[in-house]
Amino acid sequence: MNSDEALAPAVESILEAAAERPGGDEPIDVAARSLRDAIERAESDGRVPVIAEIKPTSPTADGTREADPVELAEAMVDGGAAALSVLTEPTHFDGSPEALRRVREAVEVPVLRKDFLCREAQLDVVEADLALLIARFVDDLEGLVAAARERGFQPLVEVHDAAELEAALGAGAELIGVNNRDLGRLEVDLATFESVAPRAPEDVTLIAESGVSTPADVRRMRAAGADALLIGSAIMDHGTCGEVDVAANVQELTGAETERAGETTNDGENA
Numbered sequence: 098m099n100s101d102e103a104l105a106p107a108v109e110s111i112l113e114a115a116a117e118r119p120g121g122d123e124p125i126d127v128a129a130r131s132l133r134d135a136i137e138r139a140e141s142d143g144r145v146p147v148i149a150e151i152k153p154t155s156p157t158a159d160g161t162r163e164a165d166p167v168e169l170a171e172a173m174v175d176g177g178a179a180a181l182s183v184l185t186e187p188t189h190f191d192g193s194p195e196a197l198r199r200v201r202e203a204v205e206v207p208v209l210r211k212d213f214l215c216r217e218a219q220l221d222v223v224e225a226d227l228a229l230l231i232a233r234f235v236d237d238l239e240g241l242v243a244a245a246r247e248r249g250f251q252p253l254v255e256v257h258d259a260a261e262l263e264a265a266l267g268a269g270a271e272l273i274g275v276n277n278r279d280l281g282r283l284e285v286d287l288a289t290f291e292s293v294a295p296r297a298p299e300d301v302t303l304i305a306e307s308g309v310s311t312p313a314d315v316r317r318m319r320a321a322g323a324d325a326l327l328i329g330s331a332i333m334d335h336g337t338c339g340e341v342d343v344a345a346n347v348q349e350l351t352g353a354e355t356e357r358a359g360e361t362t363n364d365g366e367n368a
């Protein structure tokens with residue numbers, strides 16, 4: 098743990114469960130699909146590069162979405178997602194390594210393993226193109242970044258403030274996610290990305306994570322320097338009863354820089 102600040106009880110509980118989870122039996126060797134190439138493809142098609150997240154539930158979600166992860170994944174790709182993220186955390190997000198394995202087999206875009214990994218052997222549970230490493234929760238970040246690369250994963254290092262950004266850069270991270278969700282209080286503030294992003298070197302690929310729910314939010318994060326956005330709840334629509342059109346949700350967000358008619362900004366003005 099790289100901070101003395103208190104964590105939300107749900108996050109404490111996530112970390113306790115993560116520390117207990119076993120690793121794989123032998124090192125994985127993955128032929129990863131490039132996130133940077135996927136971002137370039139989306140940009141050249143006029144789509145905002147969105148990493149759409151399959152997130153059945155979460156400590157802040159309203160209910161659980163039981164839909165089949167492969168159906169969700171295919172709908173997200175149809176909607177224009179550049180890449181996908183799959184929760185593999187079982188106890189608080191209802192995810193699984195098996196869901197990730199099935200999704201990655203079904204789609205051609207890069208797939209991120211979203212979990213709370215704390216030691217090297219946990220990388221060996223399932224193949225993915227990218228592995229999330231949370232700077233605050235990894236004791237030997239440089240070691241885990243290197244271990245992920247040795248296996249072929251692209252490590253995506255998550256940070257929340259300037260000190261964590263420095264730690265990520267010091268560990269050799271080239272893909273950095275700035276989480277707008279404060280894991281102390283679980284509050285979301287898009288100003289987090291806006292304050293951290295200008296400190297990152299040009300050659301780092303920057304991903305705005307969490308709390309992006311409208312096309313106006315997408316444009317706000319892009320204006321602040323986001324190369325891509327990681328979006329879960331707004332696509333999964335946890336609070337909505339009945340069928341959800343995940344493809345349409347993704348399409349609205351990936352089209353945020355082209356389809357602006359009739360939308361309102363965060364200030365309530367027409368965009």
Ligand SMILES: O=C(O)c1ccccc1NCC(=O)[C@H](O)[C@H](O)COP(=O)(O)O
Pocket residue numbers: 107108150152155156157158276278280283306307308309327328329330331
């Ligand atoms: O999403 C949560 O409730 C949550 C709670 C505690 C720790 C982590 C949590 N989320 C992990 C994530 O990073 C998000 O799933 C991801 O960035 C997408 O966020 P959103 O678009 O806000 O669902």
